[in-house]
Structures are given as C-alpha cells and as structure tokens.
Amino acid sequence: MQNSVLAVGLISGTSVDGIDAALVEITEQDEKLQVRLIAGHTFDYEPNLRAEILAVCAGEPRAIAQFCELDDRIAVAFAQAAIAIIEQNPQPKDRKPNFIGSHGQTVFHRPPLGIDASGKTTLGYSVQLGRGAVIAELTGIKTVSDFRVADIERGGHAAPLVPMLDWLLLTHATENRACQNIGGISNVCYLPASGTQDLVFGFDNAPGNVLIDMATQKLFNLPFDDGGQLASQGNFYLPLIESWLQQEFFHTPPPKSTGRELFSPSYLEHCLEQCQQAQLSNYDILATLTEFTARVIALSYRQFLPKFPDRVLLCGGGCRNRYLVERLRDLLAPAAVMSTDDAGVNADFKEAIAFVVLGYLKLQKRSGNLPSVTGAKGSVELGRVYE
Ligand SMILES: Nc1ncnc2c1ncn2[C@@H]1O[C@H](COP(=O)(O)OP(=O)(O)OP(=O)(O)O)[C@@H](O)[C@H]1O
Numbered sequence: 001m002q003n004s005v006l007a008v009g010l011i012s013g014t015s016v017d018g019i020d021a022a023l024v025e026i027t028e029q030d031e032k033l034q035v036r037l038i039a040g041h042t043f044d045y046e047p048n049l050r051a052e053i054l055a056v057c058a059g060e061p062r063a064i065a066q067f068c069e070l071d072d073r074i075a076v077a078f079a080q081a082a083i084a085i086i087e088q089n090p091q092p093k094d095r096k097p098n099f100i101g102s103h104g105q106t107v108f109h110r111p112p113l114g115i116d117a118s119g120k121t122t123l124g125y126s127v128q129l130g131r132g133a134v135i136a137e138l139t140g141i142k143t144v145s146d147f148r149v150a151d152i153e154r155g156g157h158a159a160p161l162v163p164m165l166d167w168l169l170l171t172h173a174t175e176n177r178a179c180q181n182i183g184g185i186s187n188v189c190y191l192p193a194s195g196t197q198d199l200v201f202g203f204d205n206a207p208g209n210v211l212i213d214m215a216t217q218k219l220f221n222l223p224f225d226d227g228g229q230l231a232s233q234g235n236f237y238l239p240l241i242e243s244w245l246q247q248e249f250f251h252t253p254p255p256k257s258t259g260r261e262l263f264s265p266s267y268l269e270h271c272l273e274q275c276q277q278a279q280l281s282n283y284d285i286l287a288t289l290t291e292f293t294a295r296v297i298a299l300s301y302r303q304f305l306p307k308f309p310d311r312v313l314l315c316g317g318g319c320r321n322r323y324l325v326e327r328l329r330d331l332l333a334p335a336a337v338m339s340t341d342d343a344g345v346n347a348d349f350k351e352a353i354a355f356v357v358l359g360y361l362k363l364q365k366r367s368g369n370l371p372s373v374t375g376a377k378g379s380v381e382l383g384r385v386y387e
C-alpha cells in the first residue's frame with residue numbers, strides 16, 4: 001500500500017539560534033519510508049525572546065506565570081514559522097499539510113537517576129516549551145508534540161530521539177555507520193550494517209557548538225566561529241584538553257543524555273579561567289575548545305561504540321565548521337567522514353525532518369523510541385496529538 005502525506009517539522013535545538021522548519025513529503029510503500037524535503041528554513045528568534053530562553057536555560061528563576069507566558073510566546077513563534085514555510089512553498093492543487101510535528105524548545109533536561117538504595121525511583125525530566133495546543137489553534141493544523149514524555153515515563157532518557165530517523169534512512173547494507181550530530185550538544189547514532197532496530201546504539205556524546213559559540217561571543221563579540229576560521233588561527237593547548245577529558249560524563253557508559261545544564265556559562269567560565277592562567281591568546285582558546293569538542297567525540301567512539309564505524313555522517317551546524325571537521329577527520333581516521341547531505345538527508349534540517357517522521361509514526365499508532373538508545377523499558381508511541 002502506498003501512503004503519502006505532507007507535513008511540517010519544527011524544532012529549536014540547544015543552540016537556541018532559531019526555529020528550524022521543514023516542509024516534507026513522506027511516502028511509504030511496503031514499510032519502506034521515503035522522505036522528500038520540499039523546503040527547509042531557519043526562522044531566527046526575535047532577540048528578546050532568545051535572551052529570555054537562554055536565561056531560563058541558564059537556571060535564572062522565573063515565576064510560574066512568566067514561565068507559562070514564555071511557553072506561549074515560543075508556541076506563537078513556532079506557529080508563525082509553520083505558516084511562513086507553508087505560504088512560501090505553495091503546493092500543487094493547493095495541497096495543505098496533514099499535520100505538524102513540533103519538538104518545541106528544550107529549556108531543561110535532567111536524565112533519569114534510576115532507583116536508589118532506599119528504593120526511590122527518580123524518572124528523568126525534560127521540559128520542551130511551545131505547546132502543541134497553541135500551534136494547532138493558530139495554524140488550524142493537527143499538531144503532534146510532547147515527544148519526550150512517554151519514553152521518560154518508561155524510565156528512559158527520552159534523548160536522543162533522532163536515531164529512529166537515522167535507522168530508517170541511513171542504515172547501509174554493508175557499512176557500519178555513525179551519524180554524528182553537532183548542534184549545541186553532540187550526539188551519535190551507531191548503525192550496524194543491515195542492523196535491526198534493536199541493534200541501533202546512540203547517546204549524547206559531547207558538547208557540540210555550545211562552548212565554541214559562547215567563547216566566540218565573549219572573546220570576539222561574534223555569534224559563532226564561521227567556518228572555524230578563528231580557531232584555525234590559534235594553537236590548541238593539549239595539557240588543558242587532557243585534564244578536561246577526565247570529566248565524569250565522558251566516561252559514563254550509555255544510555256546517557258545531557259544539555260546546557262552541564263555545558264553552562266559557568267562551565268565555560270571555568271575553562272576560560274584555566275586558559276587565561278595558561279596565557280593562551282583568544283585564538284588559542286577557540287582552537288583549544290574546538291579540539292576539546294573533537295576529542296570528546298573521538299574518545300566516545302573508542303570507548304563505547306560496539307565497533308569503530310567505517311563511515312561517519314555529520315549533521316547539524318557544526319558540520320559547517322571546516323576546522324572542526326578537519327580535526328574530526330584526523331581523529332576519526334580510518335573512518336571516512338562526510339556529511340549526511342552526501343547520503344541523501346539534509347544535514348541542516350535532519351532534526352526537523354525527524355519530528356515529521358516521529359509525528360507520522362504517532363499518527364499511525366507506531367512506536368517511535370529506540371529503547372536500545374534511550375534505555376526505556378520498552379517501545380512506545382511518542383507524542384501527543386492536538387487537533
Ligand atoms: N558556517 C558555520 N561555521 C561554523 N559553525 C556554524 C556554521 N553554521 C552553523 N554553525 C554552528 O551551528 C550551530 C547551530 O547548529 P544546529 O542548528 O545544528 O544546533 P541545534 O539544532 O540548536 O542543536 P542541537 O542539535 O543540540 O539541538 C550554531 O550555533 C553554530 O555554532
């Protein structure tokens with residue numbers, strides 16, 4: 001049976017740089033999914049809204065009423081992004097999207113702590129703002145949202161969730177692959193050749209651009225290190241990197257997830273103080289933070305992946321940082337390193353596409369999580385539908 005749907009995927013990630021919107025057509029035949037990206041666009045947050053999101057992410061206290069107001073402001077921005085991408089890309093016969101899959105904006109993420117000696121269970125907690133009900137109301141389109149809740153209820157980390165898309169679209173017949181997302185935070189998904197769903201393995205493995213971005217803003221008053229050109233003018237300082245690599249998170253076995261709670265402004269401050277004590281120039285500092293990011297990724301492969309991959313497929317904004325990619329090529333040899341663009345999945349909009357696919361699975365009453373990745377007790381449908 002062939003089934004074709006049109007949908008919009010929406011996400012703002014941990015970089016908080018803007019809302020990624022993807023207009024996508026999904027076609028399914030004999031359980032083989034085909035995903036066509038019709039259009040992708042990033043809609044920048046209005047600066048005041050972005051500043052408020054970053055303040056909440058950094059743990060600044062807010063009254064519950066302010067928090068709810070922020071939730072609705074984000075939802076309105078998401079709805080506007082959906083409407084804009086639909087209007088900018090009129091479809092034949094005035095075809096309208098069947099649904100929106102919206103991840104929202106993560107502002108807090110705490111992994112599950114499991115069961116302690118006294119028998120107390122602490123489930124994870126993950127807060128995404130931009131409620132689906134408002135998006136559905138403003139767009140008039142059925143919206144699937146709240147994707148992380150059900151996995152958390154089963155004891156999982158509810159992150160990363162994109163490995164379902166990686167498995168569906170990027171598994172290779174003979175090659176062991178790793179999909180490496182470098183967003184604000186980095187996460188990896190290991191796809192064994194012709195592997196079944198239960199053999200997929202993935203986890204949040206490193207900071208992504210978060211430290212590099214914060215340092216670029218602080219030291220150079222620029223939003224990010226375009227192409228890695230600032231870092232490429234410096235020399236990295238290995239003794240500091242080696243000491244930073246000792247951090248517990250990097251040595252904790254998966255399942256594991258993290259966020260801006262760990263790689264926070266105060267984490268960066270601590271790094272910067274040490275760099276200044278070592279008398280590094282601003283260029284050296286960026287080179288050191290970039291090398292640190294690349295080495296954490298490489299270390300995680302050697303420590304935790306079942307096998308070293310034949311090929312690494314990069315996605316997320318970090319794959320536009322040429323210096324970082326060059327360092328990864330060196331550190332991940334002999335694996336071939338390229339972008340998911342070269343394997344048929346747009347590297348900038350992969351996460352937005354993933355939330356279309358997860359929304360599609362929900363509407364088909366199919367499970368969306370991978371317990372082998374999130375550590376949940378079982379497979380479960382992800383998301384809540386708002387009409
Ligand atoms: N040309 C470029 N050169 C260097 N870095 C870039 C470039 N373009 C984007 N980036 C980096 O990518 C970041 C955005 O990446 P992305 O949109 O994948 O993050 P995200 O989706 O917010 O994060 P996450 O995947 O953790 O949720 C920017 O903040 C910037 O650091």
Ligand SMILES: CC(=O)N[C@H]1[C@@H]2OC[C@@H](O2)[C@@H](O)[C@@H]1O[C@H](C)C(=O)O
Pocket residue numbers: 013014106109126158159160161162163183184185186187204257258259351
């Ligand atoms: C809680 C949360 O939003 N986590 C993000 C974050 O950003 C990257 C990494 O950490 C990943 O685990 C996840 O996002 C993507 C979309 C995911 O769930 O696959």
